[in-house]
Amino acid sequence: MGGEDWQKLKSIAASAYDYENDPRWADYWSNILIPPHMASRNDVVHHFKHKFYQRYIDPGLVVEPMTASSSSQSARPSDVQPSSSSSSSSTISSNQPRQRNTGQANRTSGTSTAPASNLTSLRWDRQTIQFSVNAWVFVVAVLSIFPLTPLNLSNRAYRLSFLGTGCSSLYSLYSLYGKPRAWNMQAVQVWLQSVIVTKDFIYFIYCLTFVTSHLYLKFALIPVLCRALEHVAKFLRRNFSRSSLYRKYLEETCVWVESNVTTLNILSSHSEIGLGFLLVVSLLSWQRNIIQTFMYWQILKLMYHAPATAGCHQSVWSKIGTLVNPLLQRYAPFMNTPISTIQRWWFR
Numbered sequence: 001m002g003g004e005d006w007q008k009l010k011s012i013a014a015s016a017y018d019y020e021n022d023p024r025w026a027d028y029w030s031n032i033l034i035p036p037h038m039a040s041r042n043d044v045v046h047h048f049k050h051k052f053y054q055r056y057i058d059p060g061l062v063v064e065p066m067t068a069s070s071s072s073q074s075a076r077p078s079d080v081q082p083s084s085s086s087s088s089s090s091t092i093s094s095n096q097p098r099q100r101n102t103g104q105a106n107r108t109s110g111t112s113t114a115p116a117s118n119l120t121s122l123r124w125d126r127q128t129i130q131f132s133v134n135a136w137v138f139v140v141a142v143l144s145i146f147p148l149t150p151l152n153l154s155n156r157a158y159r160l161s162f163l164g165t166g167c168s169s170l171y172s173l174y175s176l177y178g179k180p181r182a183w184n185m186q187a188v189q190v191w192l193q194s195v196i197v198t199k200d201f202i203y204f205i206y207c208l209t210f211v212t213s214h215l216y217l218k219f220a221l222i223p224v225l226c227r228a229l230e231h232v233a234k235f236l237r238r239n240f241s242r243s244s245l246y247r248k249y250l251e252e253t254c255v256w257v258e259s260n261v262t263t264l265n266i267l268s269s270h271s272e273i274g275l276g277f278l279l280v281v282s283l284l285s286w287q288r289n290i291i292q293t294f295m296y297w298q299i300l301k302l303m304y305h306a307p308a309t310a311g312c313h314q315s316v317w318s319k320i321g322t323l324v325n326p327l328l329q330r331y332a333p334f335m336n337t338p339i340s341t342i343q344r345w346w347f348r
Contacts, residue, residue: 009197010061013307014053015046016176016198021234028052058307126175130168131235137164138228141221155216165224166207168231169200176200199308203227205299206272213292219278222271226264233257262312269303269312273320276300301346 019025029048038044047066054061143149144157173195180191195201203223210220233254240246246254257264279293303309304317328335 006060007062009305010058010307011050012194013197014050014058014061016195016200016308017049017053017057019049019052024056025049025052028055127235127239130172130231133164133168133171134228134231137161137168138225138232140164141225141228145218145221158216158218158221159211161221161224162207162211165227166204166211169204169207172200173198173204196302197306197308199306202299202303202306202309205302209292209296209299213289215282215287215289215292217275217278219271220275223268226268229257230261230264265309265312266315269309269316272303273300273313273316304346 029052032048034044044066047063050061050063054063140157141161144154144161146154149157176198177191177195180187206223210217234257236246236250237254237258240250276297279289279296282288283290283293300313304313328339
């Protein structure tokens with residue numbers, strides 16, 4: 001895959017990133033001094049979101065400079081370019097108040113606040129729905145892995161956990177990207193290209209793989225639990241921080257979860273890769289499912305290359321290679337040819 005293709009994938013991942021749930025974005029945006037009428041421009045917000053993504057998430061992302069009309073009207077203290085040229089656009093005064101993005105779309109041009117209020121209500125409803133579904137998924141998943149749960153109830157909870165996470169991921173995709181503009185091959189292909197590298201799409205396919213399987217691998221619930229826990233903790237911190245019940249019983253746990261998101265992602269990556277090898281081993285049993293195993297390894301390949309999950313997965317695979325390659329070279333050199341073939345497919 002060429003450099004331009006990689007940059008295209010990185011740009012899609014940057015556009016799909018959940019900025020509203022990242023507290024660093026609010027602080028970053030508050031330090032950008034721009035006139036109020038510029039803050040509502042999609043191209044300006046899009047540019048600075050990509051700059052944020054480049055700084056904090058993926059330094060390899062190349063952010064194109066803003067057009068002359070936009071760059072003459074907006075500037076960030078750390079990215080501003082000295083210029084002596086004058087333009088007819090508005091200039092930033094020394095006492096210009098800072099615009100802070102609270103995730104509620106409260107910037108308006110001063111003519112009407114009704115559309116902003118409606119958008120605030122809509123976004124609140126989306127967040128509440130996601131919280132409700134993920135809280136339900138977390139409870140059901142815990143019930144499924146609890147040792148004393150009856151087998152029939154445990155298996156049903158197992159499937160419901162994947163079903164709930166799949167619905168949550170699909171709803172998130174619909175909220176961010178909508179549906180294809182038309183139900184024909186070309187429109188669907190364009191829509192898929194915009195969502196295929198997002199974390200929500202990957203989790204949707206992940207859940208679809210296991211909810212339709214006759215295997216009950218409780219190990220596969222670890223990524224589901226981590227995802228649900230992260231969503232629930234973020235929602236509680238942002239909406240119940242003043243509640244005495246939250247401060248007494250939940251605050252410490254939620255703070256720990258938000259400060260250890262990377263740890264949860266690494267745990268999920270280890271379990272996802274380990275699950276791939278477990279499915280390969282299951283091919284030797286009477287419960288084998290060749291199609292599911294092949295599909296799951298395609299998902300692992302996507303996780304390795306997709307910017308949203310590549311960091312953790314590449315790190316885990318690097319550790320596995322460091323550990324396994326010397327042993328193969330020493331005790332099984334005949335495996336070099338098949339491993340090289342697999343690697344060509346993997347990196348293709």
